[in-house]
Amino acid sequence: MMYIFGLVALVLAAGMVVLFAMLGELSARVGPASAPQVESSVWVLTDVALGEVPSPLPAGLSGLNGLDRLDGRGPSMLLVLSTQCRSCTSVGEQLRDNPELADPATIGVVVTTGEASQGAAFIQRYNLGSIPNHVDLDGAWMRTQFGVNFSPTALVFRDGVLVSALGFTSVPALRAAVLDAAERVITGDEPVVARG
């Protein structure tokens, strides 16, 4: 009888492993359960310091169009990613696996983290070293200058001024909403993405 109890316990434990393995795989394949699809994967964030001019600009972010130059070549985006955020790792994977999405002239990355080494590891892991990047310890720069307490967040700059803050989960959808829309503005008269 005790043998049967031991075996049943082992089989039940194995069944639990199977269940969690499948749940984990499902979670990895579909992403967060409530993550919006492409059409709704970009949303406007409020309570952000729009109109703010980044100063001083971290050295790692120089060279980004529209951020440090009033050259009218914007907009450009700063993607704020946290090392502790699951959606942020998904964004990192999108940038790593689709290098064409990470145009160093228009996209930079700010990695918020509690430890500089973790931020550097994040940048290395997702091959973000080729685009302007900055490790923001404890998110202090983002929080104090722009009031950003959420990640992933995209800060849209034009002529050196923060004009919009967007939450997002999909980099292609974000680009379509911001950069491609801006191209259409240049060639036509379609408005850029809604501003917060």
Next chain:
Amino acid sequence: MLPSSAVCAALVLGAVLLSSGIAKLTVARAAVSAVAEVLPGIGAGAAAIVRVVAVVEVLAAVALAVPPARVAGLATAVILGFAFAGAGGLGLLRKASKDCGCFGRAGGKPLGARAVGVGLLIAAAAALALTQGGNGPDWIGDVPLNLSLTAALTVLFTGWLYRDLIRDLVRPPRAQSASAKGASA
């Protein structure tokens, strides 16, 4: 190491290997991808390697839970530990970037230093237990009790392994939604 601690080490190793092996048999995608990355040119052989390792892990776990077969299980665990360390070493050499699928879990870090460390830890723990014969006091030499303890430890280890998933599942819907979108910067 006292004999009883050798038994404890064997039971913990058994739980880890059981969880890892069954998870790999259930979902092998990440592990196969990681093996294919560090063994380029192996093609479909990567899936076979992962399946074989998973079966060996389960067999070793069962052996570790059954005192008469414990020595064989410990010896197998030593070999598996070195195999994991070797895979980590290959990952370091080839600068692996894909998730390792370690313990059968989707995600995780690429094969590298961590896999080397964990592999050597498994090998060392199994070898130390092996030197003690893997036999403890009579009360823990009971087969049903060992099976039950292995099952309990497997549940605990699996719960720890998938703690993020569990946290998302048990969190109230409102908070879960916020977590799904992101985290505090």
